[in-house]
Structure formats: structure tokens, C-alpha cells
Amino acid sequence: MQNLDATDRAILGILSREARIPMKSLAGRIGLSRSATTERVTRLEKAGLIRGYRADIGQLEEGQIEAFLMVTLRRTPSLGVLDRLAGFTSVRRVSSVSGQLDLVVEVRVASINALNELRNDVAQLENVEDLTTSIVLRREIERS
Amino acid sequence: MQNLDATDRAILGILSREARIPMKSLAGRIGLSRSATTERVTRLEKAGLIRGYRADIGQLEEGQIEAFLMVTLRRTPSLGVLDRLAGFTSVRRVSSVSGQLDLVVEVRVASINALNELRNDVAQLENVEDLTTSIVLRREIERS
DNA sequence: GCGTGCATCAGGCAATCCGCCGGTTGCGCC
């Protein structure tokens, strides 16, 4: 089980989001017979690529909004900005990245208002040139 | 659906680890009939407490390079793209977001070559209009 | 070429499971 082909990847893709789908439907979606599909799934399970099937349990507490702040700096690196960012409790993760952007900041806030305030605070930090905000509408895939 | 009783919690507990279990077996484990169990599960699903069922996908090999792929789609939403993305074991998280972008895809790969191949694969997916890649240089802040 | 072994696939059968329905029980309320 070194390399998975496109069919294997299609199986993983569908099962990772619809784990309770009947084998027959899965077979139809990937264009194989039911028995062949079952064999592939069994192989993927035994190879450890499918570790199990989990219900995705919603959180009991509501009102948590997550967002990505894409930050461009005037000069990089910028320790000052990182220090300031670390001061916000709603900041969950900050990654320095290559390319057009400089920082990807992941935040979790209680409301749109809180997000807006945070956004303004970050945008006004010394050395922040540009900032675009993308609110997470839905977490489509989440692993490990 | 404010307060879930002990039976509901037992259902969530079992399904969160064995999502593909037959309703009859689940019913036996919690001490109810199959139809009553099905009703409870349906209620939990409709209440949003069970958001879905996902296969737990393992990784082929441990990678050390992480990156963000910022994806713009031609039409949204796009189930096909999500299915395909979920098929790549190096894809760790996918978020639908508002704004200029449509998807933020977080990946972990073994090498720059692997990232390049993945990037090409994703860029060529049906319905993907634009794709920009930001390699994570350093994880500056990481919480919970 | 040609047989062998192996991996992968399709189709069929009996057993099981699911969606749906009617019927029962328990309980609060007027």
C-alpha cells in the first residue's frame, strides 16, 4: 500500500466527509462495483490509512467565530508585530509564510463585533501594511 | 434539544468512535430498541449536535513542510472539489471562508517537490479558478 | 508462445439492516 491511485483518493475523499455512506452508493460515485469498492476500503483500513470512523460532534457552546487574517508587513521579519499579536487572547495561531503574504493569523472570537475590533487593532499595528480577513464559514475537513 | 440525557450522551460517545456501527448494534449497546435509537440519532443530527460522520484518515508519511493553499473557485460551493481535496492525505484542514477567497487549504508534505505536485494537482481540479501558495516558514504562535 | 500466480474486478445468494408505519405505554393537564 505505497501509492494510492486516483480511485483510492476518491474513496478517502468521500468517506472522510460521509463516513456512513452505503458501500453501494460509494461504488456508484467512484465508478466501481460494490465488491471491488468494499475490497479497496478494507485494504485502506488494514493499511492504516483509514483509522476509523467518527461522528463529528458539534460544540455545545455557540457563538465562536473563527477567521483567518492575512497580513502583509512593511518590513519582515517583525518581532514587534508578533509580540503584539501574542497579546491578543483570541489569536490561536500565527504562521510566518512565504509569498505575497507574510503572516497568516488564525483567530477565534465571540462575535462579529469582536472580530471587527480585533481586525482594527491588528491593522493599526506598527509595520502592518495590509490586512485581509476571511471568516470561516464552515470547517470542511479537519484532521489530527 | 438543550439538555441531553445519559442515553444521548452514550450515543454520542459510541458514534464518535464507531460512526459506521449499525443502528441495531448501537441500540443494543445503549439498551433501547432500534427504532427508538434511530429517532434519537436523527434528533441529534437535526439539532446539529452530530454534524456528520468522517473517516479518520491517516498519513502516509510524516512531512515537515506545511503550507496554506488559498483557493478561489469558479462556482461555489463545490462538493466535487471538497471530495477531491479530502482524498489527498497531505491535506490537513480545509475551511470555507468569506471574502475574496473561497477555501483555505492547510497541507503538510514531505518535500518541496511533493508540495509542487500537490499544488499542480489542486490547481488542475475542475472548478478551481485561482490558487496561491504560502509556505509556512515558522509557526510563531500555537495555542490549544 | 504458454502456463502459473497474483491482483482486481463483477455478479449472485442468504442474512442482516434500514426506512417507515401502526400501536402501546407513561405522564402531565384540564
Added chain:
DNA sequence: GGCGCAACCGGCGGATTGCCTGATGCACGC
């Protein structure tokens, strides 16, 4: 008591599953 309602149980027909047999494609060695 009589009523409404929520939760439960059991059963039916159709769908799905596990398991089997057999067909196909392909690499390998002689």
C-alpha cells in the same frame, strides 16, 4: 376520566451487507 403528547416497541418490504464463485488483465519464468 379524557385528551394530547412524547417516547418507545415491533413488524413489514425493500435495500444493504458479507461471502462466495468466476472472469479479466498482467508480470514472470521457462
